Amino acid sequence: MKxxxxxALTATTALTQPALAELLDVEKDELKFGFxxxxxxxxxxxxxxxxxxxxxxxxxxxxxxxxxxxxxDGVIDGQLDGAHMLxxxxxxxxxxxxxxxxxxxxxxxxxxxxxxxxSNEIWEQMKPHVPLMDDGKPQHPISAASLKxxxxxxxxxxxxxxxxxxxxxSTHNYELRYWLAAGGLEPGYYSQENISGxxxxxxxxxxxxxxxxxxxxxxxxxxxxCVGEPWNQQAVFKGIGVPVITDYELWKNNPEKVFGxxxxxxxxxxxTTIAITKALIRAAxxxxxxxxxxxxxxxxxxxxSEYVGADYEVIANSMTGTFEYEKGDKREVPDFNVFFRYNAxxxxxxxxxxxxxxxxxxxxxxxxxxDSWYDEVATSVYKPAIYLEAAKSLIDDGLATEDMFDxxxxxxxxxxxxxxxxxxxxxxxxxxxxxxxxxxxGLKGDQTVVGNEVKG
Amino acid sequence: MTAIDPSExxxxxxxxxxxxxxxxxxxxxxxxFQVLGLSWMTPVLKAVAGDNPxxxxxxxxxxxxxxxxxxxxxxxxxxxxxxxxxxSLGAIPGPxxxxxxxxxxxxxxxxxxxKEAAFYVRQDERNAKLVAAGKADxxxxxxxxxxxxxxxxxxxxxxxVFFGFLIGSAIAIPLGIAGGLSxxxxxxxxxxxxxxxxxxxxAWLPIVTxxxxxxxxxxxxMFTKSFLNSAITVTLCSLWPTLINTSLGxxxxxxxxxxxxxxxxxxxxxxxxxxVLPSALPLIFTGLRLSLGVGWMVLIAAEMLAQNPGxxxxxxxxxxNGSSQSLAKIMVAVFTIxxxxxxxxxxxxxxxxxxxxxxxx
Numbered sequence: 001m002k003x004x005x006x007x008a009l010t011a012t013t014a015l016t017q018p019a020l021a022e023l024l025d026v027e028k029d030e031l032k033f034g035f036x037x038x039x040x041x042x043x044x045x046x047x048x049x050x051x052x053x054x055x056x057x058x059x060x061x062x063x064x065x066x067x068x069x070x071x072x073d074g075v076i077d078g079q080l081d082g083a084h085m086l087x088x089x090x091x092x093x094x095x096x097x098x099x100x101x102x103x104x105x106x107x108x109x110x111x112x113x114x115x116x117x118x119s120n121e122i123w124e125q126m127k128p129h130v131p132l133m134d135d136g137k138p139q140h141p142i143s144a145a146s147l148k149x150x151x152x153x154x155x156x157x158x159x160x161x162x163x164x165x166x167x168x169x170s171t172h173n174y175e176l177r178y179w180l181a182a183g184g185l186e187p188g189y190y191s192q193e194n195i196s197g198x199x200x201x202x203x204x205x206x207x208x209x210x211x212x213x214x215x216x217x218x219x220x221x222x223x224x225x226c227v228g229e230p231w232n233q234q235a236v237f238k239g240i241g242v243p244v245i246t247d248y249e250l251w252k253n254n255p256e257k258v259f260g261x262x263x264x265x266x267x268x269x270x271x272t273t274i275a276i277t278k279a280l281i282r283a284a285x286x287x288x289x290x291x292x293x294x295x296x297x298x299x300x301x302x303x304x305s306e307y308v309g310a311d312y313e314v315i316a317n318s319m320t321g322t323f324e325y326e327k328g329d330k331r332e333v334p335d336f337n338v339f340f341r342y343n344a345x346x347x348x349x350x351x352x353x354x355x356x357x358x359x360x361x362x363x364x365x366x367x368x369x370x371d372s373w374y375d376e377v378a379t380s381v382y383k384p385a386i387y388l389e390a391a392k393s394l395i396d397d398g399l400a401t402e403d404m405f406d407x408x409x410x411x412x413x414x415x416x417x418x419x420x421x422x423x424x425x426x427x428x429x430x431x432x433x434x435x436x437x438x439x440x441x442g443l444k445g446d447q448t449v450v451g452n453e454v455k456g
Numbered sequence: 457m458t459a460i461d462p463s464e465x466x467x468x469x470x471x472x473x474x475x476x477x478x479x480x481x482x483x484x485x486x487x488x489f490q491v492l493g494l495s496w497m498t499p500v501l502k503a504v505a506g507d508n509p510x511x512x513x514x515x516x517x518x519x520x521x522x523x524x525x526x527x528x529x530x531x532x533x534x535x536x537x538x539x540x541x542x543x544s545l546g547a548i549p550g551p552x553x554x555x556x557x558x559x560x561x562x563x564x565x566x567x568x569x570x571k572e573a574a575f576y577v578r579q580d581e582r583n584a585k586l587v588a589a590g591k592a593d594x595x596x597x598x599x600x601x602x603x604x605x606x607x608x609x610x611x612x613x614x615x616x617v618f619f620g621f622l623i624g625s626a627i628a629i630p631l632g633i634a635g636g637l638s639x640x641x642x643x644x645x646x647x648x649x650x651x652x653x654x655x656x657x658x659a660w661l662p663i664v665t666x667x668x669x670x671x672x673x674x675x676x677x678m679f680t681k682s683f684l685n686s687a688i689t690v691t692l693c694s695l696w697p698t699l700i701n702t703s704l705g706x707x708x709x710x711x712x713x714x715x716x717x718x719x720x721x722x723x724x725x726x727x728x729x730x731x732v733l734p735s736a737l738p739l740i741f742t743g744l745r746l747s748l749g750v751g752w753m754v755l756i757a758a759e760m761l762a763q764n765p766g767x768x769x770x771x772x773x774x775x776x777n778g779s780s781q782s783l784a785k786i787m788v789a790v791f792t793i794x795x796x797x798x799x800x801x802x803x804x805x806x807x808x809x810x811x812x813x814x815x816x817x
Binding site: 029030037051054057059060061062064065066070077079211212214215218234238239240303305306308309310311314 | 544545564575578596598599601603669681763773774776777778779780781782785
């Protein structure tokens, strides 16, 4: 079936592109990539299992990493040639928040794919404040406003309200903060002296590696968390928690993981980088082909112990177009995981700028920066040129068609309309400072965090 | 009593002689059975050879029946109690589920080997095509890059533990000899030994990791960093039993022997090789056996933390996977670790019996 599809594709483009292109002359063909056990590493697993890496003359070893810090250090010191990364990691490393190193990305791995889960205990206390639909089920999206009374009750008893996220510069940290702030809760600020991110916080956020989230919540250390799949569905299956919102409902088609490699590696191995990108684009195409027709096969691959390793049913729950909230409350979310549609793989500058605005919003970037600075950082980290070159090469090989890629873009996505975001605040990547000013909670203008308060 | 046929008599004599010979052989073999942990073989053989069956049966019951019954009892209690404990990953697996996972892991191994074979077939085809197209310079021979299977993990663990153990022994035995021969050296080493001996591998590991990544900077060296990290951690923890036992063994050599060496005016080297080592060997081996046991125990913890390929990482990965099979797979690993630990100890014991002269041989 797959062969037939490729054959059909080749047939349609055969008129314009007669010869099958030669293999790229790769500089380094034995590569080691790191990943974290999350479903959005799928493009890497698929590119390996379906032989796309081999087709490009690449011999790849995939290795699961213990946590995001170990993974980033591996890429920086050269133990790993590249890795499945949080979008914030290449940006933070490049601007020197945390370990400083110039990391670039030629490929975005997916859109959406995260969720926020709270423990059963918290859900019981939240539920009375959640509006219900006619059939008695909770109405989604659930705002953090319904969590607010619970947090206040904990504060009255003098108990800290702890939640987990996966890394200080992770999408999950920013999404959890976005959700809390949109519901009127303070998620806390970072300052240069205090990088706990808990200055002035109503909800105390701390770091836990993704696969350990369910166990940590079960142990009572945290009351809820924001993490990628399958760790939200795992909580449902284990009966220890309830996912309250997906990031698709938070911000429709938000950018998620990227494939990161060091700038040094790219300079030394330009053809290899293009070959990697080609294999990854093919994997992403396969994952979204024919309305997710290949997803069950992808889930089987991911459920192997060397990749994500969770049970087939748990991974399938979110990968095949549905999402289970409360046990039994399974709803259609066809775009929960997007790997290729909507130009998901294009590394847009505007995606980079959004992450930078969130770093500024919560004080990870201590001082105000002009709009031009955001653009400069974005263009030094996100490399659409490499991506488009790989896309062209795929078109030449007869494996893709021109209309599949956004060749017309200047690298910035069209502004996100207000209705696509939970708090109704639109986002335009070309005007980061104006965007920051439009957010009610968070640093804006020249504000800085000094000691324990916001100044300016 | 009538006349006895002399030929019959000599036949009976010969039979008796064969019998005695057989029993001597069985008794000799007994020493080896003991080493291999198969001591129940002796009474079985004796019974087969026709020794008083009742006495042998009693022995067989004690050496084979009781242990088997204990294992059966353990399996019974395990399978009865396991399903009553519900975890968030499902009930604790019983013996059957664990045995199923043994099959799964083996099937996994076979599947991975098939994939490997397919990879080499593809590579050969590709290379043949390149040669046919006159591009022989582009032919590439690459090794397969699949995941390590369970057997690979076991093999890595064994390699790591022996590497660490050999380094440890290479350091500990000379130091131990020095400490045993010279009271001054002993006084110098003693406080350090006492302080470092009780330190857990978990405390050594971060230091080892930082030192290794600072000192061992090449990325394409013989060993990977994670391998060195866990091997060196094993070294640091398995050093002490050998060191202490060696110095004790050397210090307690018979005074007469030492006097003889003085009379013969032996130099230090001959003294050590001809006198000290042979007489201290039993205790050195006791130390080595303890060291290897400690090293194996430490290794699993080190691999877990250092994310070094091996059984420890297998356990950690399965814990992280959190699938319904994870607990059973972890239990497979627990049994594997136990059995290998037992075998390592037996190997050392066998070596010890081969190389030393003790009372029982």
